[in-house]
Amino acid sequence: MEFSSKLLENAVYEVSQLPGIGKRTALRLVLHLLRQPEAQTKNLALALQNLRSEIKFCKKCHNISDTELCEICANPKRDTSLVCVVEDIRDVMAIESTGQYRGVYHVLGGKISPMDGVGPSDLNIATLIEKAKTGEIKEIIFALSSTMEGDTTNFYIFKQLEPYAVITSTIARGIAVGDELEYADEVTLGRSILNRIPFENSLKSEQ
Ligand SMILES: [Zn+2]
Numbered sequence: 001m002e003f004s005s006k007l008l009e010n011a012v013y014e015v016s017q018l019p020g021i022g023k024r025t026a027l028r029l030v031l032h033l034l035r036q037p038e039a040q041t042k043n044l045a046l047a048l049q050n051l052r053s054e055i056k057f058c059k060k061c062h063n064i065s066d067t068e069l070c071e072i073c074a075n076p077k078r079d080t081s082l083v084c085v086v087e088d089i090r091d092v093m094a095i096e097s098t099g100q101y102r103g104v105y106h107v108l109g110g111k112i113s114p115m116d117g118v119g120p121s122d123l124n125i126a127t128l129i130e131k132a133k134t135g136e137i138k139e140i141i142f143a144l145s146s147t148m149e150g151d152t153t154n155f156y157i158f159k160q161l162e163p164y165a166v167i168t169s170t171i172a173r174g175i176a177v178g179d180e181l182e183y184a185d186e187v188t189l190g191r192s193i194l195n196r197i198p199f200e201n202s203l204k205s206e207q
Contacts (some may be wrong), residue, residue: 003026052166062107062124072096072104079103079140084193085128085157087150088109091143098190103141106131111149112156119158128157132164139167141196158199168199 003009008030016026033041043088057063058070065071072078072092082103086092092105108123131137140161144150158168170193 012071049051050080051124055122058107062106062109063125065090065107077102081136082141083131083137083139083142084143086143086152087145093145094186094189095193098186098193100166100190101193103139106140108144108153108173111144111147112153113149120195123153125157125160132161135165137166139169142168142170143193154199157204170199170202 001012002197003012011030012023012026015021015029018026021029029050033044033154038206043050054066056065056068058065058073059068060073061070063070063072067074073080079102083106084101084103085093085106086095087108087110089107092107095101095105106124108125110118112118112120112123112125128140134139140157142154142157144153156172161168171189172192
């Protein structure tokens with residue numbers, strides 16, 4: 001792509017670094033911004049800048065939060081002995097929208113994926129095991145998407161939890177294998193949390 005302006009080229013390059021955005025789409029978006037009032041671009045830049053400089057991760061569950069403790073962990077009505085393990089904030093949002101879950105979460109920040117160079121130490125797993133050690137957790141519900149990486153991650157955590165008196169369960173597979181949680185409809189997802197099954201049973205059914 002030949003650019004008549006270095007400024008334009010730089011902006012297109014940065015936008016094209018976003019997932020799913022090719023050079024052509026990036027150019028379209030940048031030209032769109034140029035046609036809009038200048039304030040709009042400034043607001044966009046400021047929102048992104050503030051996001052990076054001010055965002056916090058809840059010190060208890062690692063969910064994205066504006067405060068030290070996220071709204072869910074800070075809510076005294078939530079059952080802190082019930083912990084749902086999810087990949088990221090999108091899963092928290094999906095499960096929260098079902099209105100069926102009264103426990104808290106533990107956000108891993110990804111899944112174990114040797115292909116992408118993501119190992120257990122790259123994820124928030126150690127803090128979950130620490131929580132289990134203290135005895136404050138009665139049950140851990142695995143709610144990762146049922147992909148190979150999701151299953152590997154569940155199994156790794158399950159093994160780490162073995163020495164501790166924690167019940168492990170997994171959300172019922174109303175959700176098709178390979179589906180991402182965030183795409184499941186609220187009714188199905190809500191039901192699969194209520195009808196969760198012991199984690200060991202999910203291992204047997206797959207063999
Ligand atoms: Zn939290």
